[in-house]
């Protein structure tokens with residue numbers, strides 16, 4: 123059992139006009155096996171939360187804490203956070219020219235497992251992970267995310283999730299840009315990871331559609347840099363019907 | 373050939389062609405002060421395949437040169453190391469040339485010719501290693517329909533100086549692909565130059581270089597489209613790391629008025645891995661006719677992309693390994709063009725080593 127605890131997290135980003143505060147005190151606790159959906163308007167700070175937990179250098183932590191089973195996440199380098207068991211499926215996965223998917227995956231698996239996976243079992247493992255997400259095996263020899271379509275990038279993220287077996291995963295709009303079949307395939311991948319590894323999931327999304335496949339235990343409404351309401355799955359339906367007007371009162 | 377007295381041509385550093393080169397570190401190659409040693413270092417390191425000969429003989433230069441050092445080399449010697457591939461021969465295995473012993477207290481002035489007969493095909497690799505002060509006039513003659521892949525590896529020891537022109541003369545429908553790799557030496561100045569003498573030829577000049585603290589590597593291209601319907605591509609990638617690492621890339625491409633149907637593109641990318649390093653990159657496209665297929669150039673100099681490093685590290689990869697992956701990835705496109713596994717691996721290991729040495 124693992125627990126990711128976010129307490130009063132305050133984050134700013136540096137701009138030409140000085141530091142701009144984006145997260146204004148976020149509290150959230152995720153435990154293994156749980157699925158938390160986060161929904162909220164554009165620009166409310168959802169990706170900022172995801173990136174801050176993963177340690178993106180662009181963001182400055184102004185206050186608060188993030189711990190994983192008591193260990194101070196904010197004190198870790200980006201790779202240490204991954205080694206501790208955190209995973210971020212990015213809203214905009216990055217292209218890395220000249221680095222093949224297979225080389226990337228093997229390097230990552232080696233780093234996370236502490237030893238290079240045995241070549242024979244590894245090839246099968248990758249092939250299986252790709253097939254499970256309906257990815258052409260040819261992707262293994264392509265460069266990381268280079269020229270991938272939007273949906274292919276998202277499948278690639280979830281394939282990594284299955285291969286790298288984190289404890290807690292943050293999925294930042296993984297459902298955006300997926301066609302109906304891909305949405306189901308990707309959701310099944312997430313559900314497999316939940317089942318096989320008792321994964322805890324933070325699911326950032328704009329649509330209730332994915333929540334039909336990945337059932338959330340909790341739904342959080344995110345607005346203006348903080349969580350403004352929490353509820354069960356039915357809250358998502360309410361949001362879909364009414365929008366965020368109630369939460370972004372100025 | 374120029375008839376000017378060579379001392380008249382001694383560069384001062386103010387000339388366009390010499391404005392970046394640290395003349396003080398040229399060990400007298402540029403001003404005639406170097407003591408010429410008695411050595412002819414280029415050797416064949418493997419058994420020569422059938423249809424290939426390698427002999428020393430007296431040859432007139434193939435083409436004019438306006439480079440002072442090349443003039444000095446030619447003034448000094450008519451003796452040329454000549455690698456020749458017989459017409460209609462397809463040499464499957466790469467032909468390897470290398471260096472016998474060099475020296476730092478004397479200089480070598482070397483002339484080399486590589487010639488391919490009609491419709492001959494070959495890959496030639498020159499492995500430049502060791503301690504040396506070497507000026508080299510290397511000319512390549514490609515007969516109609518021939519095809520050469522020419523790989524030079526500058527893996528000199530740290531005090532070496534190498535000043536050379538690698539000049540290809542491309543006849544009708546001949547294909548020339550060069551891969552110039554420069555990773556070792558104190559001062560390396562190479563002029564990869566190309567001259568089309570009949571239509572239908574193609575030239576692809578590729579290169580990688582990695583300069584660390586104090587090293588100076590200059591690659592000064594010149595592609596002369598003097599005939600119609602020839603195609604050229606230039607793509608050089610460099611990395612720099614450490615104090616006073618300095619690289620220069622000049623891409624002079626001339627499309628003469630007669631050169632209708634020319635298709636050319638040149639590209640130089642530099643990766644600055646630390647402060648205190650300097651990459652000069654000067655594309656220069658001169659177009660004298662509008663009747664062309666295409667002409668373009670691009671030049672970029674940048675640092676590590678934070679987003680790339682973050683993405684890799686978010687998968688557990690350490691900063692050091694993430695940098696290594698990104699740098700290998702940066703060079704990969706060109707290194708794989710070498711097509712010789714052993715050399716590719718050696719080169720990538722060397723690049724890893726340079727990166728580690730620089731602590732970047």
Ligand SMILES: Nc1ncnc2c1ncn2[C@@H]1O[C@H](COP(=O)(O)OP(=O)(O)OP(=O)(O)O)[C@@H](O)[C@H]1O
Pocket residue numbers: 135136137142144162163164165166167168169170171213
């Ligand atoms: N460099 C910056 N300068 C100014 N504002 C910035 C900068 N970087 C981020 N922001 C702002 O931070 C806010 C939060 O952005 P974030 O990406 O976290 O939103 P989001 O909730 O993920 O939105 P979306 O639903 O559109 O993905 C936005 O208003 C954004 O414009």
Ligand SMILES: [Mg+2]
Pocket residue numbers: 168169170213294295
């Ligand atoms: Mg977002």
